[in-house]
Amino acid sequence: MKNQEHTKATRYGMAIDLDKCTGCGVCVIACASENNVPVMYDESDKTRNISWMQVYILTNGSQFPHTKVIYIPRPCMQCDNPPCVPVCPATATRKDPNTGIVSQIYARCVGCRYCMAACPYHARDFNWFDPHFPEGTDRYLSPEVSPRTRGVVEKCTFCHHRLMRARTRAYREGRRDLREDEYIPACAQACPAKAITFGDLNNPGHTVSRLIKSPYVFRLLGRLGTEPKVYYISSEDWVRRMADNYLPGEFKGRG
């Protein structure tokens, strides 16, 4: 996998502060309603349901009273070296060189699910059924997000339609550059604990580019070479250790 080059300096990314995350799941709900994610006949069927944003629970495995629990919200990592891209036989998924966002074109997807097999984060979901919206909920659908049919793969797009909307608004004012607060995904906007910070990683003026320089920063399976643009912050050593696979004695804590 070669590092796909950027033509512009913009590289959208996210920093999630796990010390702040309470695991409330608002990001999951906000994401699903923003992106027209359908409700399944049986949402408890976790092998078939669709969740662009998933909150995982992590425990340190110790007995009471030393038990510690942490929640990890997991959107698409929007990797700089996305393993899903080279495996796609239909070129339905690409990394946008201008923004760093990994696209997913539903009309192009043939449903082979190679990308799902390639993704080490389980960030992609397959539509096993045609979308179903219980009566009444269809009135809340967003016209800015295109619907998916049975047989295609979908994933988090960093609420890409919001970027389009922000760009359109900026063009109206004759600007090409976006301000930091103009484009934020639904999960980051909805988080009541303000655990999710979003912005341009390459822009020193954006809060997120400062946050990812923290010594407490890590990425999920960071040593795999996928270069995710979703960064996590945790002051707990055991959390950072669990985020990757280490040999015994290899991991050196920082906190």
Next chain:
Amino acid sequence: MIEEKNEAEAHMEPDSKRVSRSSKDGWIFFLCGLIGALIVGWIVFPALLYSKKSQPLNFSHASHGPESSAGLECEECHFFHEDGTFSGAPGITKCMECHEDPESPLGEDPEEVKLFTDYLKPGKDIPWLVYSRQPDCVYFPHIAHVKMAQIECRVCHGDFATREILPVYKVNRLTGYSIDIYGRNIAGLKKNTWDRMKMDDCAQCHRQKGKETNNACFVCHK
């Protein structure tokens, strides 16, 4: 095919007369079939593929446009909203701005009477059929092209401003898309922008204008 023919000839060898006649007949049948298939493929099928629909009302751009007495510019009815989105075909309130008054500039033409009784009086929007509506998966920002790239309306839509009558709306029976999007010519030939507006046409124009970066999937897809 050739093998079959050789076999047939081998069987018929003693009767040379029959051989020549049957091969001549074969050519006639082949030509008839070929011409028939070409007519079906190039004329009948494309004609059947599109169903024709007429607009609910004839709108004369010529009598509203810049060269008419009304003297309106395109942007006065096809305007941009505050947030930069394009308004498209104007709603009835836009028509009312000039035509609300019963003694306003409306003539005796049956189309004008229809406009007044069917739409203006009850304040109902006219259900226009949009010639260049893109599929659901496409995000086309007019403002990026009109304001930022300074492309005039008629470059992509043709010189609508001087047209007396609205063209017939043709919709593809299989895909449900307008002929302006799906392509007028079945051979794929195009002269004007509005002859076909598919993804490759977008990409081609971006390339010509040196905007290759705009050909990334997520610039136009949603």
